[in-house]
Amino acid sequence: MSFQELIQSGQRSVTSLTSAVKVGKLLPSDIVGHFLSRIDRLNPKINAIVFGQGSLKDRAQDHESRSVNNTSLPLAGTPVVVKDNIAVKGWPLTCGSKILSGYISPFNATVIDRLVLAGAAIIGKSNLDEFAMGSSTEYSSFGPTKNPWSTDCVPGGSSGGSAAAVAAGLAPFALGSDTGGSIRQPASFCGIVGFKPTYGRVSRYGLVSYGSSLDQIGPMANNVKDAAIVFDVISGHDPCDSTSLPDSQGSALASIEAAKDLRGKKIGMIVELNGLGVHEDIISSVKQAAEVFRNLGASLEPVSVPSLGHCVPAYYILATAEASANLARFDGVRYGQRVEDSGASINDIYRKSRSSGFGDEVKKRILLGTFVLSAGYYDAYYGKAMAVRKKITTDLEQVFTQYDLLLSPTAPTTAYKIGEKSNDPLSMYLGDICTISANLAGSPALSVPCGFDKSGLPIGLQLMGAKGRDELVLTAGHLFEMARGSHGARLPLGFG
């Protein structure tokens, strides 16, 4: 089977590509060349990839030729697109911000080292909301990314470039980062799979910090099995990350391959996230998905966790507080853009460089974060938000003593029009309501496609598990996908 036939038959998954490489049907360089040519041809339609073309293509091929000669590796010859807030040595790292324009990373993130050792080839860096602050990939100095299913619509965010790239077939998989839903919500909007692992399972070393106690890197792929393969590669203890968990004995891929059904598993349908404010097409799709889980042998029942309905304000206090501290490092002295008038003081440099380099959304969040940490307001805002976080974490721990998994929509809406929420950012913030609790509690959560709305836009469902039960979450998602019949192989119109 030629490469073109392989792609056209829908086999652009990690598993099909690595299998073809292992038996000698395809050369890694052919695969990389194919996806680079797709990027050249199709990326201008959606602006998903911001670095990877022109002279950088040569770097990708160099990288590839060094790393993928061993065809027995788990990701042999598989191209990957990396969100542009993750460090890749010798590549730009801008976080979609003017303040890091021209910055070249001097080192690899741990996840990149692990991908390269597993045979993957980095072919591009993807667009994002500036410093991962947003849910639509509209707030980037590179301009907005468009959703391949409808180029009038946002791809979600902040990992919208990664999601759109995978959905459009520009890469078999991508890396994203998730602070409040930034992997899962764009995965849902673009009809792909997105997985946020348990906090600490994947090293954050080399990820530009937004909210350090919430951030987690994870895979975005065409199907759950691919996401599991990538998760097995990138997870594991890392001494460079002080919040890294010890190595787990489990393998997500082994768990998936051993599982037959979900008999004996209890799934709770979160009442607070399956009703009010959720689009009717989504409610209907999630109900149909619940039937699929029942047919797999799981028992489902509604479960109420009232605190989850109020997680959004607490999240925005905590995330912006951490962001205000993390982004203090961008000062125009050690790296990044410097704005300097003659005779300027060091404080002038700080203020002018930051004011000119950061976009409005980032400045707004830094101001809020600075405020909630400031004297006189700390207890009223940050302290109370931490208490709410603790309450949500405790409530979820309690729920997970009775249920193996929690089911909800990934987002209350499907993709909306570009610009539709620009003047109403609070409604965009509220769109994170289904995803935020997994970050606050540190739990693993997966978004899997479960249908389309009446406009033909993808819908995703979310499966959340107790901390450390990543393998179960991925296994349940895989079984659902197999039982339902995956649509992950289908490319949007105009991206064949």
Place this chain on the structure above:
Amino acid sequence: MEVDRALVTRIAHLAQIEIPESDIAFYQHKMRELLTFVDEVNAVSAMTDVPVSDAASLGHPRAERDDEVKLSQPFELVACNAPAVSGTAFEVPRIVDR
């Protein structure tokens, strides 16, 4: 809570962000909007009996390391993105008078 110009100016000073006089009203509006939004946390926190003093523990892993000197990146690599370098130092305007 009331967000006046003085509050915006003070927070911007703490955040090391310069806000031109003409933009203060914009950020005043944005901060008022955000604070109204996050004020819900007060109502929600009443649902919890977790004392603020106990809330800091998230149960996240936190490794302790030995206090020992380790090799870091070479300076030329660290400084390769710096706007201005002098020898093995980042260059900034003079802070202390001679």
